Amino acid sequence: MLATDFQLGVWNAWVLVLFYFFVSILPLFFKRKQRDLAGISPVNVEKNVYARVNYWISFILFILVFIVSVFIPMRVYSFWFYPGMVLYVVGMFFIVFAIHSWVITPEGDLITGGIYRFSRNPMYVSMFFTHVGIGLVCVSWVFMLLTLVYIVVTMILVGYEEDFCRKRYGKSFDRYLAMAPRWFGIGKKR
Secondary structure (H helix, E strand, O other): OOOOOOOOOOOEOHHHHHHHHHHHOHHHHOHHHHHHHHHOOHHHHOOOHHHHHHHHHHHHHHHHHHHHHHOOEOOOOOOOHHHHHHHHHHHHHHHHHHHHHHHHOOOOOOOOOHHHHOOOOHHHHHHHHHHHHHHHHHOOHHHHHHHHHHHHHHHHHHHHHHHHHHHHHOHHHHHHHHHOOOOOOOOOOO
16 A cells, blocks of 8 residues: 655655645744744753653654655555545644644743644644645655654653643643643633
């Protein structure tokens, strides 16, 4: 079912990976939010060596995913192309809604509105959907394997980020934890 032929091409997976990357870095262009975004990374805030190692593994996997995507063609006429594109588009909606919620929340406040009511980590959920979608679009076991490892590493990283948020926001973050699911679902009533 899954096969991987490596070849350079204009319509390879990199097109979808690059588009997702550019959309996901949009918050960097909102100057009033840059300070908040820079402070959330475990590399910048944690003294925990495991958090730093996990963050760097995640970053290296992201680079590997992009490099591999340059050489994996999309299989436009395969059965898997269409379900893969649906997952990719769902992931893109998640990232756009997450960015919108992030931008409209006052600087320094905990983001709990919009899509953050249904997921504490909608940006990561978007990454899961888009990368699995790209793996299906390309019918690539290599891309799917890298995506699986990337997802596992990210799931561990989320624990460190939530510890940081607990320290930063205190009881309001604990209340948010009780209301919103970590990944996706219907949260409890406020």
